[in-house]
Amino acid sequence: MIFGQGKQPAQVVSILQRLTAEHPDRAVLATRCADDALRACTEEFGGRAQVDPLARTVVVGPWPTAFGRVAVVCAGTSDLPVARECATTVRAHGAETELVADVGVAGLHRLLARLEQIRAADAVVAVAGMEGALPSVLGGLVAAPLVAVPTSVGYGLSMDGTAALLAMLNSCAPGVTVVNVDNGYGAGVAAARIARTIGRLRAGEGAR
Amino acid sequence: MIFGQGKQPAQVVSILQRLTAEHPDRAVLATRCADDALRACTEEFGGRAQVDPLARTVVVGPWPTAFGRVAVVCAGTSDLPVARECATTVRAHGAETELVADVGVAGLHRLLARLEQIRAADAVVAVAGMEGALPSVLGGLVAAPLVAVPTSVGYGLSMDGTAALLAMLNSCAPGVTVVNVDNGYGAGVAAARIARTIGRLRAGEGAR
Amino acid sequence: MIFGQGKQPAQVVSILQRLTAEHPDRAVLATRCADDALRACTEEFGGRAQVDPLARTVVVGPWPTAFGRVAVVCAGTSDLPVARECATTVRAHGAETELVADVGVAGLHRLLARLEQIRAADAVVAVAGMEGALPSVLGGLVAAPLVAVPTSVGYGLSMDGTAALLAMLNSCAPGVTVVNVDNGYGAGVAAARIARTIGRLRAGEGAR
């Protein structure tokens, strides 16, 4: 994986070139790419690269066979960039992914309408900014492992996601685990590990 | 009102005596009374005092005529002391009150089962510790004015209620207002002012 | 309501168009609009839009009939943008509003001179940055429900409004409730709910 933040476009392109040359059979993922880095990747790799300007991710190379499925659930449209970084990470780490967006707790019926779909997943990632209540509500409704991602979405004294992070760490729903603010990548790696192992076993393959 | 915290039993008793003598027609409320102060009030005032050891409140004198109704909703049993301090404050300030307990967001069906009752109130107070998500969920379900009270209930890095306070300040549900941690009294005064004015008008009396 | 912060001008315009088409009889409000979004709205909607560059708000469509009245009181001229966002929100949510500006506590006579006007309102919003003392002083002088809005106005260690927020949460005047820093919109929704219900009842209409 390439952490694109703070890297020049030429650096991102050249690391992607080197890694895809070394591992031609594998999807290589770059995250947190700036606009000019995204453009440079589009110019260099063309159709070989999957560029997502909202998530700021670039993937080059073939997706791995997917085992298991992760539901990435997010509260508001402002949380979408983090949720999509997460979903792409999940897919690049070998699990199916499904994005369930705009199901914040202040509009409970929208969340309840999607519940069966979420319950069908092997692992769930809940992405939310503001007061970060989504994992607590979801935690009471699903039995699968649940990873919470606070986002820096908010205004006033949200302290760049600290309010949501604290809420998630203090969730009254047991079994919720948390990653750092805006860390869709970290949550994706964690959820993919879980879902992929479960999916392989269900498919009759060894655990790893 | 008497803020009992840090006061000696004899002090609490003597202020109550003075105030009830000055205002024999009014309920006088003491909050945050220590165990020995509660005992001293029971001994001194006997049946004239309503003593609540969980809420740590004492009321002496006749309740005012009640106008309007406030629903005090709380997430867990640990939040009950704050919720009851709030409910008693509401009643002492001239509004009806109704306590809806143990309806935390991780057990959503219990909250939804009480929804009609909550919706019937003129003002709602939502009391919650831990991640403080209750006001956000309620805020999407009720139209009445909603005051949120964070409590210091929690463990780990809940920082004595700061996590819940921040969550409530950052609520995605518009129109939620907040009081300080564990301040059931303050929320009760605010909610009673609103409900009582509405109730008086509905009863055909002047607003105040 | 449209939260304009972080949105492109074209996005703000298009959501306004959609919402006013869906609800032609209702005032649609956009807050926190950037300069270019304000210009885009003026160009698109012309006289149909009420654009306030100081408050950064845009309103399209007819105002609702107003019931009840909210006094929006602010300490300094630097607090005006938040106060006007609040006042416009109140009006868009169906209550009359009155802006009382430049009545900070260090110039007490100016505040006392406006007191009767403030006391006549059904709900009061107090907007202040710096040390956030205005709600405490007002709280001792008015009996109506009082919502406090801390602003990020200040310098040195004001910590983006945290000093004012903490002061308001710790107000010695009972019954003050608080919203997040600079959240004029949230205070406006809360105050309008209260005042409108009171106003409708006074006018002989049902509470909601």
Place this chain on the structure above:
Amino acid sequence: MIFGQGKQPAQVVSILQRLTAEHPDRAVLATRCADDALRACTEEFGGRAQVDPLARTVVVGPWPTAFGRVAVVCAGTSDLPVARECATTVRAHGAETELVADVGVAGLHRLLARLEQIRAADAVVAVAGMEGALPSVLGGLVAAPLVAVPTSVGYGLSMDGTAALLAMLNSCAPGVTVVNVDNGYGAGVAAARIARTIGRLRAGEGAR
């Protein structure tokens, strides 16, 4: 589960009695029990209760059949109470558990000597106070899902576990997820969910 903190011995005993009567086939777990509550449980339940004074846990009733295995790894002997609360929680939620103690990062050889044992688990919980570095080092050495638990062990400006919590949230090892300070119970629930599902599938049973 019973959260024993703040509860009277008689309360803990009576809730345990009620739950074991309702669910005679299930292990009921009480955590954070004070010394007198532990004694009361020993007196009441005798050999039927498994009381751990270090972890402050009580378990009454038969363990569930275990599927999958969780390695609970802790840095120092001071972290043992949290690690054992976690291990007991894992076992009560239906997975095998193995405690690997005293493998802090300042004595790297001890950790490396236990590595194969840790790598054999289906999920790993890393418990550490002070600087909280254990999950980062483990994260580079194991491929299984890894849950990190910061503890309040430390002195000077450790801020009751905040230093360890921040370190774990900022871990350079991807895929580490975190629970609140001293929350061995929460980490145990999360890890047991993962390991049990994997274990059931490996044993040829359905996932849940």
Place this chain on the structure above:
Amino acid sequence: MIFGQGKQPAQVVSILQRLTAEHPDRAVLATRCADDALRACTEEFGGRAQVDPLARTVVVGPWPTAFGRVAVVCAGTSDLPVARECATTVRAHGAETELVADVGVAGLHRLLARLEQIRAADAVVAVAGMEGALPSVLGGLVAAPLVAVPTSVGYGLSMDGTAALLAMLNSCAPGVTVVNVDNGYGAGVAAARIARTIGRLRAGEGAR
């Protein structure tokens, strides 16, 4: 001066004995004395000691001739211990002092009723906990040098006086200076230096 906090009664007594022996013509002040230290001083020094159990101060030896006058103004009765520590310090450092108590900003008329008395002083100390608004209001009403003392009086998220401290540092009234939380001694020294110099000059003596 003797800082009594953390000192044994015998230590406080023996330092007082030594200092009064060395300086028989001077008032020696001990602050922050525990109950047993106060009793030990009463036993040892009898009528020679002025012991104030509320302020936790002991003074042994003759007061210095006083020049100038300091008004020590405090918001609530809970702030009295700090205010009296301050007043005694002022007197021990050679200025007259006057205590104006219970003039919090939520009861503005009480403050205004004492204004002439406060305005007559050469320096003013304003002592307040909770939201710490008193210095801002006073700062707009008096022209003399004004020192603000935040106290740790409060509940909920007052953070041991930090809310009041921040409010005072952010006061909109220019020329307010601040000392640490509960530091009545420090404010007393500062105010006495100012008032004494002014008083000496007015009396026709040299400045120091």
Place this chain on the structure above:
Amino acid sequence: MIFGQGKQPAQVVSILQRLTAEHPDRAVLATRCADDALRACTEEFGGRAQVDPLARTVVVGPWPTAFGRVAVVCAGTSDLPVARECATTVRAHGAETELVADVGVAGLHRLLARLEQIRAADAVVAVAGMEGALPSVLGGLVAAPLVAVPTSVGYGLSMDGTAALLAMLNSCAPGVTVVNVDNGYGAGVAAARIARTIGRLRAGEGAR
């Protein structure tokens, strides 16, 4: 006084014009002026304005007669802008001022070399960033009233002057009072009030 921060050049100029017209006999001070506001003042007022680009101050109109003297002492050259804002404020409020620069505590001999000059003042302002130690050292060396100004000068975890502010609030030298970070204006007003009163009395005039 005009607080220039956040104001347009035209606004600063127009308020200055209005105030100097209303008070032609008085020095009017504007602080925190941006570069373009300073240029606009130079263009508008020419020789009538005293513009200090380092302190970001503008003064228009005749200085008041000065009574008393304030020494403004600063630790490093980076603290000069705050120190000069303070000195200009002192002069505009009617006291003499003297700037003693570059006398940080890590070069103690430079400070000691200027000591007599500092001791001759009626009030002292100590300006320092970084670790903010200057007031503590000065406090042991001078007897005059001492106001400390923390500055936001620093790097790493200085937290915009909080480190220096905390150091000054915790100074072991009694009688030090403190203003907010970078608040040279506030310290100047406070020190000028003290020095001017002393100076007037020494000159045989009334105190104010």
Place this chain on the structure above:
Amino acid sequence: MIFGQGKQPAQVVSILQRLTAEHPDRAVLATRCADDALRACTEEFGGRAQVDPLARTVVVGPWPTAFGRVAVVCAGTSDLPVARECATTVRAHGAETELVADVGVAGLHRLLARLEQIRAADAVVAVAGMEGALPSVLGGLVAAPLVAVPTSVGYGLSMDGTAALLAMLNSCAPGVTVVNVDNGYGAGVAAARIARTIGRLRAGEGAR
């Protein structure tokens, strides 16, 4: 080394017995021992143990040959426990030590009077609470490596030593390094390593 905090007296004694049995030629150090643990050690080891009730340390076994010398300098008498813990640690790790007490920066002459003695050391440890200014002043006066120890001595908003810690991290004297609050042990180990290596080389022995 034995970290005695939180350990039972019997535990401290038994670990000391085991370690001195394993290493009869070495001084074994226990720190942060409670009163009862200190008494238990005196009873058990008699004259073989060196017990320091102020520093809360116990040393059993022969001191190592000392090479090099460390000056442990502390600001106030309240800092002595940490300073002595440090000095004993230095001696137990094989360097000479010298304690220079009560040389706070507000009494500069006392510090300057001891300067030659401090300058003669191979490494210097500066221990200070309150505003933590001592290392900055010392840093400008000595050339040897300088380790700073903040202590939790203070009152008001000293935040348990955070004020001193921040001051030391922001010291304007280059080359100062810092350990955690009250960590006299850590500073002693660091300083002893430096001084011992220098001392051995000066004595003509190898560096370690």
Place this chain on the structure above:
Amino acid sequence: MIFGQGKQPAQVVSILQRLTAEHPDRAVLATRCADDALRACTEEFGGRAQVDPLARTVVVGPWPTAFGRVAVVCAGTSDLPVARECATTVRAHGAETELVADVGVAGLHRLLARLEQIRAADAVVAVAGMEGALPSVLGGLVAAPLVAVPTSVGYGLSMDGTAALLAMLNSCAPGVTVVNVDNGYGAGVAAARIARTIGRLRAGEGAR
């Protein structure tokens, strides 16, 4: 030394010119130079200046004879700027330096592979951002004095290096000392003092 941050290119150049003129036999170091200051130095001094754009340092004049050796070890490539500022500072203060990069704790084998090289140094500087675990792991593996430098490298709630700083202050490895965030210069001065003294003695010269 010249602290270039916030200085104009012409200022940096002119101070360098003055200092090299005064001390032609000595290396003069400027740190934290902006891009344009680096360019101005290259233009002015040409081959006489050693300009490092990554570390943002400029050195003019001859290096001092080096005694002793410092290993500067850093966790990730993002930490290189701070590590190289440190290494250049060490060299300019008269010790040899060796940079060991990209040996973060999540890739333990890379660190272990360089261990002998690190162990051969007279002093070690460990530079790390994110969770700041490197000094704890190194502290268990090397015996030389060890200075830790937290860097502001990280994302999410790393709080500009505070997470790494706290981790290093709480290191379980005794004898680690810490400097402020990103303060490669301070660590370099401290380490060079130690190594140079040791090196001189080893070379048979006097200690300083």
